[in-house]
Amino acid sequence: MTFARDSYRTVVVGAGIVGLFTAYHLARAGGGPILVVDRGFLSSGASGRNGGGVRQQWETRGTVRLARESVQAYRRFGLEFGFNIWFRQSGYLFLAENEGELARLRNVHALVASEGLPSKVLDGDGIAQLIEGIAPGAAVGGTYLESDGLLYPFPALWGVYEAVRSLGVEVALGVEAHGVEVRDGKVAGLLTSKGPVATSTVVNAAGGWSGDLSRRSGLEVPNVATRHEILATEALKPFLDPMVVRVSDGLYFSQSMRGEVIGGLTLPHRPGTSRGQGSSPAFLTTMARALVGLVPRLGSVGVLRAWSGFYDDTPDGFPVIGEDPRLPGFVHGNGFGGHGFMLAPATSRRIALAALGQPTDLDPAQFSPRRFLAPTPVATVERLQLG
Amino acid sequence: MVGEPDRQFSFRGRPRSARKGETLLSVLSRDRIPLLHRSIQYHRPQGPLCGIGHCTGCLVRVNGRPNVRACRYEPTSGDSVTTENAWPSPSWDLLGAIGLLMPGGVDSLHGLRRPAVATRLYQRLVRRLAGTGEPPTDAVSRALSAPAVERSPEVVVIGAGEAGRSVAAALAARGITPVVVERGLHPPTTDGAELLGATTAVFLPPPAETGERRFTLLAFREPAQGVRIDARSVVVATGGYDASLLFGGNDRPGVLTADAALALAAPSRPPPFHEAVVVGGGRRAAEVLSSCGDAVTAVVAPGEIRPEVVRAASDRGILLYPRSLLLRAGGRKHVRSVRLRARGGGSETTIACDAIVLAHRRVPHAQLFFQSGAAMEWRPGVGAYAPTVSANGATSVPGLFASGSVAGISPSEFAHHAETVADAVVRGVGPTGSAPSPTPDVAATELVGYYRELLRVPGHGRWVACPCVDVLVAEVERAVRSGYRGIEVVKRYTSLGSGICQGRYCLPDALLLLSILEDRPPAEVGYITQRPPVVPIPLAALASLPNPPALEVHP
Numbered sequence: 025m026t027f028a029r030d031s032y033r034t035v036v037v038g039a040g041i042v043g044l045f046t047a048y049h050l051a052r053a054g055g056g057p058i059l060v061v062d063r064g065f066l067s068s069g070a071s072g073r074n075g076g077g078v079r080q081q082w083e084t085r086g087t088v089r090l091a092r093e094s095v096q097a098y099r100r101f102g103l104e105f106g107f108n109i110w111f112r113q114s115g116y117l118f119l120a121e122n123e124g125e126l127a128r129l130r131n132v133h134a135l136v137a138s139e140g141l142p143s144k145v146l147d148g149d150g151i152a153q154l155i156e157g158i159a160p161g162a163a164v165g166g167t168y169l170e171s172d173g174l175l176y177p178f179p180a181l182w183g184v185y186e187a188v189r190s191l192g193v194e195v196a197l198g199v200e201a202h203g204v205e206v207r208d209g210k211v212a213g214l215l216t217s218k219g220p221v222a223t224s225t226v227v228n229a230a231g232g233w234s235g236d237l238s239r240r241s242g243l244e245v246p247n248v249a250t251r252h253e254i255l256a257t258e259a260l261k262p263f264l265d266p267m268v269v270r271v272s273d274g275l276y277f278s279q280s281m282r283g284e285v286i287g288g289l290t291l292p293h294r295p296g297t298s299r300g301q302g303s304s305p306a307f308l309t310t311m312a313r314a315l316v317g318l319v320p321r322l323g324s325v326g327v328l329r330a331w332s333g334f335y336d337d338t339p340d341g342f343p344v345i346g347e348d349p350r351l352p353g354f355v356h357g358n359g360f361g362g363h364g365f366m367l368a369p370a371t372s373r374r375i376a377l378a379a380l381g382q383p384t385d386l387d388p389a390q391f392s393p394r395r396f397l398a399p400t401p402v403a404t405v406e407r408l409q410l411g
Numbered sequence: 412m413v414g415e416p417d418r419q420f421s422f423r424g425r426p427r428s429a430r431k432g433e434t435l436l437s438v439l440s441r442d443r444i445p446l447l448h449r450s451i452q453y454h455r456p457q458g459p460l461c462g463i464g465h466c467t468g469c470l471v472r473v474n475g476r477p478n479v480r481a482c483r484y485e486p487t488s489g490d491s492v493t494t495e496n497a498w499p500s501p502s503w504d505l506l507g508a509i510g511l512l513m514p515g516g517v518d519s520l521h522g523l524r525r526p527a528v529a530t531r532l533y534q535r536l537v538r539r540l541a542g543t544g545e546p547p548t549d550a551v552s553r554a555l556s557a558p559a560v561e562r563s564p565e566v567v568v569i570g571a572g573e574a575g576r577s578v579a580a581a582l583a584a585r586g587i588t589p590v591v592v593e594r595g596l597h598p599p600t601t602d603g604a605e606l607l608g609a610t611t612a613v614f615l616p617p618p619a620e621t622g623e624r625r626f627t628l629l630a631f632r633e634p635a636q637g638v639r640i641d642a643r644s645v646v647v648a649t650g651g652y653d654a655s656l657l658f659g660g661n662d663r664p665g666v667l668t669a670d671a672a673l674a675l676a677a678p679s680r681p682p683p684f685h686e687a688v689v690v691g692g693g694r695r696a697a698e699v700l701s702s703c704g705d706a707v708t709a710v711v712a713p714g715e716i717r718p719e720v721v722r723a724a725s726d727r728g729i730l731l732y733p734r735s736l737l738l739r740a741g742g743r744k745h746v747r748s749v750r751l752r753a754r755g756g757g758s759e760t761t762i763a764c765d766a767i768v769l770a771h772r773r774v775p776h777a778q779l780f781f782q783s784g785a786a787m788e789w790r791p792g793v794g795a796y797a798p799t800v801s802a803n804g805a806t807s808v809p810g811l812f813a814s815g816s817v818a819g820i821s822p823s824e825f826a827h828h829a830e831t832v833a834d835a836v837v838r839g840v841g842p843t844g845s846a847p848s849p850t851p852d853v854a855a856t857e858l859v860g861y862y863r864e865l866l867r868v869p870g871h872g873r874w875v876a877c878p879c880v881d882v883l884v885a886e887v888e889r890a891v892r893s894g895y896r897g898i899e900v901v902k903r904y905t906s907l908g909s910g911i912c913q914g915r916y917c918l919p920d921a922l923l924l925l926s927i928l929e930d931r932p933p934a935e936v937g938y939i940t941q942r943p944p945v946v947p948i949p950l951a952a953l954a955s956l957p958n959p960p961a962l963e964v965h966p
Contacts, residue, residue, distance in 0.1 A: 328944075
């Protein structure tokens with residue numbers, strides 16, 4: 025298979041939720057013809073491998089606002105795209121195990137509340153009311169925001185995929201991007217496993233593979249792909265409403281609409297390992313201990329399956345959005361650090377603007393690729409890179 | 412078992428008794444196959460299909476523990492057993508109205524997405540209906556905690572069937588004491604080997620790249636004990652299982668695989684049916700006839716019926732229907748009949764029966780090979796993936812061997828093959844020569860023709876393609892029509908294969924179905940990544956296992 029045309033105005037690399045949403049906004053802005061390429065099948069990357077959490081509790085105002093806008097977009101998703109994503113606003117609950125963690129969460133609460141979101145600080149009793157069967161004394165307190173929630177990622181992908189196709193966007197699956205072609209210091213095309221394609225704009229929305237694409241295009245970037253594992257249990261009748269996230273070890277879990285408990289935690293990552301998306305005994309045992317330690321009654325519940333996916337991490341924990349100043353026509357929409365799904369609706373709108381050469385309202389110090397080129401190290405760091 | 416007092420327990424509040432070594436399903440199947448469960452979405456009466464601990468048809472709650480498989484549980488005195496996901500009972504379940512009101516199925520992808528209040532109400536309702544069992548009680552999980560079992564043998568053999576025992580004996584004869592892991596509750600022992608019974612191997616990742624390249628096998632022993640085995644070599648002899656078949660009402664109580672029929676009929680007790688229809692014309696059908704032929708009324712085969720089955724059937728006056736399409740099982744809560752049509756568009760026939768025993772197709776239990784990264788190949792004969800195995804049982808992963816029927820060896824060759832494998836294990840040699848190819852009962856190529864005819868039967872869209880998750884054939888057809896191709900994407904689009912049996916009973920058919928709908932060979936439809944665990948493993952079992960020395964992350 026080759027492409028329908030020899031040349032496109034924009035080529036988006038990555039048919040995950042960020043790439044597809046970006047293509048959607050580009051197409052609606054009349055930015056065609058557009059080609060989206062992806063190395064795998066639809067949903068084979070992190071967009072088909074995440075836990076479905078969508079939250080607005082963050083440590084910076086810029087991220088809180090993007091997240092709030094994304095929540096609004098997901099609320100409208102069914103009507104706009106024709107697919108039911110089962111978006112359930114039943115809250116995100118952050119757990120603190122000590123006063124230090126709780127103090128940090130209080131700061132998050134203050135910021136989130138100042139943005140008009142009704143975040144709450146809970147004590148141990150308040151938490152016990154939200155997690156049936158929690159081990160006594162497992163948390164000293166936490167924060168809770170009911171309008172955070174959960175969705176079912178697959179139909180969101182199908183919905184945006186079908187929408188972009190009906191807008192005339194070409195989506196080529198099973199096509200690997202090998203790097204951009206540069207002429208006169210600007211992007212002139214994309215080299216792919218199915219041959220070259222001419223374009224003046226390439227959007228790098230390749231998730232865990234975005235660092236590879238940037239580097240193969242001659243751009244040094246700090247993006248690191250880190251593998252995160254996740255598991256799902258057999259389906260139980262509903263007993264847990266919110267997504268629960270523990271600050272200390274990044275343990276997170278929720279109960280899906282189907283009744284499965286789905287969750288993961290952060291394991292030490294060994295850089296430079298293969299890109300296999302398998303599971304490890306270490307994750308299964310560590311995760312099981314963490315989960316049973318927090319909710320002992322889950323001990324007899326069977327783990328149904330485990331899998332993994334790649335976070336596209338940046339040193340400061342913020343995504344990279346905008347044109348690369350070193351290579352005109354090369355637009356970043358990556359570095360989401362495992363939170364692409366929850367931020368996609370709002371960020372992809374800005375990525376599309378950047379691809380059209382228009383200004384965005386994003387704070388360049390927080391989101392621009394320029395921040396990694398500055399001689400001074402980055403100022404703020406998002407530490408709530410959990411769940 | 413003579414002299415052992417019966418175990419008194421309660422089932423749905425009524426007293427029952429079990430003999431030692433008898434499973435709960437066996438007790439409840441004394442008269443006929445019971446109705447214990449309702450399907451997860453439409454609350455259709457769903458029967459125990461597999462009899463070997465994979466399907467959803469016999470899930471019950473035992474002493475506050477949800478989703479216990481009656482076919483793998485032996486009652487003890489004082490047990491309290493109740494049913495799940497049906498109100499007031501599996502026989503009379505008011506929620507069955509969901510299936511009756513929506514015979515074409517619920518379109519959960521496109522439906523129910525109106526805004527605001529209505530959506531919230533829908534979601535609340537759907538959520539209440541989701542899941543099978545109520546969460547367990549704290550006491551259950553406390554009672555289940557047990558110290559983990561850890562072993563570091565030279566060789567671990569997975570499976571203590573005839574093939575696995577032969578390998579274990581051959582290894583013992585060469586001075587190696589293997590650990591043998593067997594899922595069966597009462598497996599026979601092998602001299603010179605350590606047997607871990609009632610133990611299911613669930614995760615065999617590729618060996619660590621560094622150091623000694625030893626394998627780490629995770630397993631659990633019933634009910635929830637963690638087992639971790641580190642070994643230099645692994646011999647997998649997990650055999651095969653009887654596949655399901657697509658027809659109307661194929662998960663109705665009374666439809667069961669040959670595995671289930673043989674498990675419930677043996678040993679020395681009458682089968683839980685009196686006039687069964689056996690589906691299949693090959694070796695497996697012959698086994699069913701020899702074990703419970705007196706309770707069989709007809710043999711129906713998608714293809715030809717082999718002479719040994721014809722002989723066994725005519726001795727008992729059993730009717731034969733070769734080259735027949737199974738259209739649907741009759742009876743609402745229990746199989747009462749089966750409707751057939753001769754292949755190629757002949758006339759239809761209805762046979763009265765109280766069970767349909769599926770013995771037409773046996774596919775390999777190959778999940779552990781997928782996990783370990785072994786090269787797999789599509790076997791067009793059985794219509795399934797199996798490891799690429801050389802004549803000495805070696806796979807593409809050094810140190811990982813296969814023997815028995817999962818390796819394509821026929822039973823008469825088990826003992827001989829075991830010797831060859833044991834030699835290769837001892838000498839640490841890799842693949843040599845090519846392996847024999849097995850002869851299936853019905854070639855999958857023939858089944859493709861069978862399904863091609865079946866997909867022209869009116870009303871087939873309402874048939875159940877995936878019983879665990881309640882996915883209808885129409886949903887699969889709709890996915891393909893909308894441009895979603897390949898089993899990985901169709902799985903995510905429809906949820907087919909994401910249930911509790913890990914796709915064992917829907918995938919063999921779905922691959923052939925998709926091959927027809929997508930008009931390309933089954934091998935190009937792809938395969939679902941076989942994720943760990945092979946069988947659901949209790950969190951408590953995993954939690955009891957110590958971490959490896961370094962947090963080793965496998966590729």
